[in-house]
Amino acid sequence: MQQAEFITILWFIGIIAEAMTGALCAGRKQMDLFGVVIIGCATAIGGGTLRDMLLGNYPLIWVENVHYLVAIAFASLLTVIIAPVMRYLSKLFLTIDALGLAVFSIIGAQKTLMLGFSPVMAVVMGVVTGVFGSVIRDILCNQVPLVFQKELYALVALLTASLYIVLEHYAVASWLNLALSLTFGFGFRMLAIRYHWSMPKFNYQYHQDNEVG
Amino acid sequence: MQQAEFITILWFIGIIAEAMTGALCAGRKQMDLFGVVIIGCATAIGGGTLRDMLLGNYPLIWVENVHYLVAIAFASLLTVIIAPVMRYLSKLFLTIDALGLAVFSIIGAQKTLMLGFSPVMAVVMGVVTGVFGSVIRDILCNQVPLVFQKELYALVALLTASLYIVLEHYAVASWLNLALSLTFGFGFRMLAIRYHWSMPKFNYQYHQDNEVG
C-alpha cells in the first residue's frame, strides 16, 4: 500500500466518524432524517471545505467526486439505526474520532503546503480542517461550539499540524513523519480525554451599557 | 415569452417570497430595520450564493447585477409595512414559497449540470439552492434550522431536482420537463403542508461524559 492510499483510508475513516458525531448531534435536536444527513455531511466535510474556500482551491474534492458524499450520507443514516448501541461503543467511537482529528490536521497542513502557502498558514489550515467540521455542526445545531469550551481538541490539531510541518521542514522521511505526527496527535487526544485535560478558560461576565456592536 | 425569461420570473417571485420569510423571522427576534433587510437578503440569495461559492462559480449573480439586491431589500421593508395583514395572507404566502422552493431546486440543479458537474452533484446543489436560504436565515436568527425539523421541505427539493435531472437525462423537451418538475415540486410541497406530512425524526437523548468534540 502506498502512502497516499494509506492517508486516504485514514481520512475516510475520519470523515465517517465525523459524520456520526454530526448525526448524533442532530438526534439530540430531534431533527428529521434529512436534517441528520445534512448535519452529518456538513460535519464530515465542513472543515476541509472551509479550508479550500479560504484558499480558493477549487474544485472542492467532494464536488468533483460525489462518492464521498454518498458514503457520508449513508454513515449518517446508519448512525440512526445503531444509535441504541452507540453508548456501548462510545470508547471505540472516541478512539476513531481522535484518529480522525489527527489525520484531518495533518492532511490540512499538507495540502496547504503543497499549494505553496507558508508553513504558519499550513498550521492554521490544519487547525481549520481538524476543528471546523465540529464548529459548523454546532452552529447548525444552534449550540456554542463544544471545541471552544471543552477538552483539548483544537490544541491537539494545532500541535499535530505543527509537528508535521517541523518534521517536513527537516526533511524527515514522509512515512516516518506521518507515523510520528499521527501517533502524537492520536495519543495526545486520547490522554486528554482520559485525564480530562483542558485549556484555561476565560470567564468575563461584565456587561456594559453600550455593548460594543 | 421564452423559457429563460419564464424561469427568471419564477425565480424572482421565489426570492421575493424568501425575502419575506426572512423579514418575518427578523421581526420575531425584534430586529431593527437594518437587520430585517440583511436577514431578508441572506434568506433570498443565501442558497444560490452558497451553491456558487461551493462550485467556485464567480462572479455571483447578485454581485454582477445589483438590481436583485435592491428588489430584495425593498421586499424586506415592504414586509414590515404589510406585516399586520400577513396572517390573512398566509395561505397565499405559503403557496408562493412552495413555488419558490420548486423553482430554486430546479435552477440549482440546472446550473450545476450546465457547469459540467455530475447529475448526482446537480441534485445535491438543487437541495443546497432550495434549502440553505432558510438555513442561513435561521442561523442568523439564532434558532435551530426549521427545515431540519419540520415538514417535508428538503425532501421536496431533493425529489424535484432529481425528477428534473432524470427527465433531462431522457431528453424530455425542456419546456415539458420544466412544467412537470415544477408541478411535481409545488404540488408535493402543498400536499405536505395540507396533510402535515413529515419525515421520521431521530431522537437521541443520551449524553456521555466525554462528549465527542
Added chain:
Amino acid sequence: MQQAEFITILWFIGIIAEAMTGALCAGRKQMDLFGVVIIGCATAIGGGTLRDMLLGNYPLIWVENVHYLVAIAFASLLTVIIAPVMRYLSKLFLTIDALGLAVFSIIGAQKTLMLGFSPVMAVVMGVVTGVFGSVIRDILCNQVPLVFQKELYALVALLTASLYIVLEHYAVASWLNLALSLTFGFGFRMLAIRYHWSMPKFNYQYHQDNEVG
C-alpha cells in the same frame, strides 16, 4: 506618510479592536483560550474575508500575509490578561471600535470599486466588511447578532461607505475624501452611542401553524 500606509495603520487598529470584542464575547461564554483566539480572529477578519469570498477575490489578504493573524491572536490573548481593567477602558475601547467600523466600511467600498464592481455593490461590500465580523462573532458565540438589534451600527457602515463612494464619484481628492468619510463615520457612531440612537424595530410575534420553512 503615504495614504496607503495611513489606511493600513487605521485598518490594523480596527482589526485589533475587533479581535478584542471577539475575545470578550468568548469570555462571556466561558470559552477556553483556544476559543478566545479563534473567535478573536473570526471577528477581526470575518467581514473582509466574507467580502473577498463573495467577490471571488483570491488570495485572501491574511492567507498571503500571516503576520496579521499572529497579531490578532496576540491581541485576543492580551485581552484575557487585561480583562480586569477593560471596564475602566470601555470608553477608549468604544472609541477605537467606532474608528474601526468607519475604516472597515471605507476599505470595503474602496476595494470593491477597485475590482471593477458597481458603486452600489461597493456600498453593499462596505457594509459587509464593517458589520459581518461582529455577525460571525455572534454566530460562533450562539447569540442573535447584536448589530441587527442594537444601536446604529450597520447604518453607520452604509452611510460611511455611501459618502466615500459619492465623494469618489465627484473626484474629491482622495485624502480629503478619506478625512471626510472617516470623520463622518466615526462621529456618527460616537453620537449614536452617546445619545442611544437606534433604528425602528420590527416586532412580529404572530406564529402560524404551518411555519414557512
